[in-house]
Amino acid sequence: MTLVAGIDSSTQSTKVVICDDTTGTVLREGRAPHPDGTVADPESWWQALTNATEGLLDDVAAIGVAAQQHGMVALDEQGAPVHPALLWNDNRSAQAAIDLTRELGGPQACAEAIGTVPVASLTASKLRWLAEHEPHLADRVTDVLLPHDWLIWRLTGEFVTDRGDASGTGYWSPREGRYRQDVLATAFGGRTPRTPRVLAPAEAAGRTRDGKLVSAGTGDNMGAALGLDVRPGDVVVSLGTSGTVFASVDKPSADPTGQIAGFADATGRFLPLVCTLNAARVLTATAAMLGVEMAEFDRVACGAEPGAGGLALLPYLDGERTPILPDASGTLLGLRRDNMTPENLARAAVEGMLCGLAAGVDALRADGVEVARVLLIGGAAQSRAVQVAAPLIFGVPVTVPAPAEYVARGAARQAAWALAGTAQPPEWALPGAAELEVVDSEAGARIRELHHRAFTQVHGETA
Numbered sequence: 001m002t003l004v005a006g007i008d009s010s011t012q013s014t015k016v017v018i019c020d021d022t023t024g025t026v027l028r029e030g031r032a033p034h035p036d037g038t039v040a041d042p043e044s045w046w047q048a049l050t051n052a053t054e055g056l057l058d059d060v061a062a063i064g065v066a067a068q069q070h071g072m073v074a075l076d077e078q079g080a081p082v083h084p085a086l087l088w089n090d091n092r093s094a095q096a097a098i099d100l101t102r103e104l105g106g107p108q109a110c111a112e113a114i115g116t117v118p119v120a121s122l123t124a125s126k127l128r129w130l131a132e133h134e135p136h137l138a139d140r141v142t143d144v145l146l147p148h149d150w151l152i153w154r155l156t157g158e159f160v161t162d163r164g165d166a167s168g169t170g171y172w173s174p175r176e177g178r179y180r181q182d183v184l185a186t187a188f189g190g191r192t193p194r195t196p197r198v199l200a201p202a203e204a205a206g207r208t209r210d211g212k213l214v215s216a217g218t219g220d221n222m223g224a225a226l227g228l229d230v231r232p233g234d235v236v237v238s239l240g241t242s243g244t245v246f247a248s249v250d251k252p253s254a255d256p257t258g259q260i261a262g263f264a265d266a267t268g269r270f271l272p273l274v275c276t277l278n279a280a281r282v283l284t285a286t287a288a289m290l291g292v293e294m295a296e297f298d299r300v301a302c303g304a305e306p307g308a309g310g311l312a313l314l315p316y317l318d319g320e321r322t323p324i325l326p327d328a329s330g331t332l333l334g335l336r337r338d339n340m341t342p343e344n345l346a347r348a349a350v351e352g353m354l355c356g357l358a359a360g361v362d363a364l365r366a367d368g369v370e371v372a373r374v375l376l377i378g379g380a381a382q383s384r385a386v387q388v389a390a391p392l393i394f395g396v397p398v399t400v401p402a403p404a405e406y407v408a409r410g411a412a413r414q415a416a417w418a419l420a421g422t423a424q425p426p427e428w429a430l431p432g433a434a435e436l437e438v439v440d441s442e443a444g445a446r447i448r449e450l451h452h453r454a455f456t457q458v459h460g461e462t463a
């Protein structure tokens with residue numbers, strides 16, 4: 001049996017799976033936490049990767065790495081970061097995104113050029129922030145990498161990336177399949193640092209010092225799409241640190257409203273994606289406020305009726321990316337003496353988080369994406385309260401794949417693909433799944449309406 005490793009270096013932790021390359025069966029797993037925060041020393045990812053893979057890689061033939069998207073790793077001539085990496089969830093670049101959008105000719109021109117209207121998360125916005133606020137550091141930058149590119153560089157010594165992660169920079173065009181040096185120069189005050197070579201989906205990045213093949217790697221959402229083998233009609237909702245909604249399609253998106261980021265995927269297709277800043281941590285923060293563990297939180301939330309007695313939580317605890325409200329905070333509306341219970345509050349947290357993602361499903365549908373079912377993954381997909389509320393709020397059948405690290409599985413599948421050198425990735429059967437049917441679509445519609453009214457009341461119709 002040949003073994004392949006998949007590594008997911010996401011916001012909160014690094015996860016590793018060791019799989020059989022022909023079936024995808026997971027034989028061993030590892031994980032290690034990342035420090036909290038919206039900036040990071042890339043060395044902390046390397047340390048976590050080293051800890052999470054300890055003793056797991058000896059008999060592995062190939063390695064794939066998927067990581068959190070967009071993070072700005074700006075290196076000097078010696079290969080040292082000139083500034084701690086600014087992560088996707090760091091909002092200091094919000095004004096830079098607005099300025100960059102204007103300089104590039106407005107939202108429509110941006111969507112056409114780079115597939116996405118810049119928001120604070122994009123690497124291009126972060127480079128603009130660096131150029132404006134730390135010009136002496138910007139002058140020293142020779143290479144700009146993303147988190148997965150940096151890890152691949154540490155593993156192989158090569159400066160390479162893939163089209164999936166490149167499409168999240170804001171200076172690589174999914175439609176044209178090439179870097180837009182003009183956009184990079186505009187973002188970075190006329191500077192044009194080197195960018196990593198974009199590999200084909202099954203191309204290898206290189207080898208580790210001890211001879212293991214390393215595949216191109218990709219962004220974590222592209223990794224999940226590969227790990228789930230997403231098909232037409234499937235829309236994935238991932239409830240990790242971020243909440244993401246995405247699908248695999250054959251044409252690039254160009255949404256001038258800025259809701260949908262028109263990314264590329266890791267197979268040669270496209271991955272329109274809506275991303276919220278507030279997902280699993282809305283639940284953990286609410287649980288902490290109620291003074292309960294997550295298992296108890298689920299029990300409490302399931303004790304409330306759909307609609308949480310009229311409570312609506314707009315869960316913008318870390319600001320928000322979609323809708324574009326980087327400076328927002330959370331709002332709880334509808335409190336009365338008779339509905340002010342822990343049960344309703346817990347349920348409102350679940351419903352508020354899911355309503356933001358349901359708006360993302362609507363946006364993809366409006367963009368022409370077929371929505372036959374939602375595939376629910378990520379840490380918070382394991383919450384029973386989430387599983388109860390999700391079919392109501394999404395209004396379509398929800399499939400919860402067996403608990404697994406799907407980003408890491410996608411990275412492992414890419415490694416197996418690079419090893420095989422075949423035209424298509426290996427067929428890996430998915431482990432079992434729970435199917436959740438919509439039981440009361442009227443209750444779901446009422447919850448969506450409650451949140452829409454709450455949103456309009458606080459942020460206006462067009463925010």
Ligand SMILES: Nc1ncnc2c1ncn2[C@@H]1O[C@H](COP(=O)(O)OP(=O)(O)O)[C@@H](O)[C@H]1O
Pocket residue numbers: 010011012013239240241242280281283284294377378379380381382383384
């Ligand atoms: N049963 C659960 N209910 C709610 N949240 C959960 C549950 N299990 C894990 N989580 C949360 O999921 C998050 C981790 O999800 P994950 O998809 O691994 O995130 P990321 O990939 O962004 O690091 C953590 O915030 C964790 O607290």
Ligand SMILES: O=C(CO)[C@@H](O)[C@H](O)COP(=O)(O)O
Pocket residue numbers: 010011012067068069070088121168219220221240241242243244261273275
């Ligand atoms: O910025 C995005 C997508 O555009 C995020 O989805 C990041 O890629 C972080 O992912 P998680 O750590 O939440 O999985």
